[in-house]
Amino acid sequence: MRRFNGLTLIEMIVSISVLGVMMAVAVPVFNHQFNQARAEKLEHDINQLVDSATSHSVLRWKPTYIHLINIPSDEMTTDSSWCLVASTYTSVTECSDKDDTPDEIANEKRIATVWGKQHQNLQLKRLTSQTKIKFDNNSHSLFLGDDRQFDISFIDAQSGRNTFTAKVTHFRDFEFKEAIPEEDGS
Numbered sequence: 001m002r003r004f005n006g007l008t009l010i011e012m013i014v015s016i017s018v019l020g021v022m023m024a025v026a027v028p029v030f031n032h033q034f035n036q037a038r039a040e041k042l043e044h045d046i047n048q049l050v051d052s053a054t055s056h057s058v059l060r061w062k063p064t065y066i067h068l069i070n071i072p073s074d075e076m077t078t079d080s081s082w083c084l085v086a087s088t089y090t091s092v093t094e095c096s097d098k099d100d101t102p103d104e105i106a107n108e109k110r111i112a113t114v115w116g117k118q119h120q121n122l123q124l125k126r127l128t129s130q131t132k133i134k135f136d137n138n139s140h141s142l143f144l145g146d147d148r149q150f151d152i153s154f155i156d157a158q159s160g161r162n163t164f165t166a167k168v169t170h171f172r173d174f175e176f177k178e179a180i181p182e183e184d185g186s
Helices: 009-060 102-106
Strands: 064-069 083-087 112-115 123-126 132-136 141-144 147-149 151-159 162-169 173-179
Touching (some): 009 064, 009 132, 009 151, 009 162, 141 151
Antiparallel strands (some): 064 083, 064 132, 083 112, 123 151, 141 147, 151 162, 162 173
């Protein structure tokens, strides 16, 4: 019967090399999966926000707005201070609700909010010059400013090398389309 005393130096080097190769292959796959999961969470949260805004507009028979706060239109965000707020108010300019008065809270100033703090490592860019989208219950229409539209692409979201576009179509439908990342040729 032979006794096992441990690994030789050669066996240890081979094992560490194999483990290193496996990690080199696995890390990019995991990064892609994490980026995909971040984008899917944002998609889900924006979808709920759009559903809340449109449902509130129809059920309460009031126009409802989605405000795009701290999301620049000329470049991607560099921090997570942005938010999207569904509201019956025509003007919401801050993500924080700490300054809302009791009257504003009672009148549903904020129906739903998507916080940038809950979506770390995502960058957003506003695709419109307007900072709010209006859901009009009377005509079941979407408006950017005074312009009635049927399809509004309003945000590009970037997670890693993947880019996604959020779009509201025909008043109630929501899409979040993935753009195919460009190959960099390296």
